[in-house]
């Protein structure tokens with residue numbers, strides 16, 4: 043199976059966990075796109091009643107176009123189930139997210155969710171996270187100083203850029219700096235350091251934040267439960 047088929051496979055598998063009446067957190071990314079398509083199909087064909095809370099304007103647009111009711115996160119008091127993608131997941135279920143630039147809203151929705159599922163193709167699994175750069179969302183004011191600080195710390199920062207060579211802006215109009223740190227020996231220590239850096243809004247280290255990972259494999263989806 044090619045990567046897109048694996049993404050479609052886990053997207054279809056994940057929506058089986060969505061039950062009538064649920065408030066569902068909808069992640070962002072190319073894998074989630076397949077999941078939202080599959081969810082839209084259930085809404086249209088089975089009359090499934092759900093409310094979605096999205097993690098990006100992209101996902102909002104897609105979900106609404108499929109007839110999924112969307113509410114603002116502050117108009118719900120909890121989210122029953124969040125289904126999101128990830129860029130890397132290690133043996134302890136630590137993940138890196140934010141490849142699609144939505145890490146801030148994704149972490150807020152994750153925080154508000156009772157149950158959390160990630161959907162990934164098999165290429166995303168690793169023993170130690172870090173080969174995928176760690177995205178860090180920073181406010182524009184003083185962002186160059188934050189960047190310089192990361193250089194001094196040896197975090198090998200790179201500005202996230204758009205195709206037309208402008209600094210990428212998130213849904214909150216912030217910048218993203220990707221840290222090319224390589225395999226991370228102590229992700230908790232790095233997370234602590236990043237979140238205490240003035241100017242940093244959030245980072246893409248998602249540690250102890252998922253209950254189940256559905257992995258797309260050639261012989262069918264594999265469901266991994268957090269220990």
Ligand SMILES: O=C(CO)[C@H](O)[C@H](O)COP(=O)(O)O
Pocket residue numbers: 069070071072073074126127128129138139140141142143144145148
């Ligand atoms: O964190 C994310 C977006 O901010 C995505 O979930 C992550 O980048 C995975 O995306 P894809 O399914 O396209 O590989």
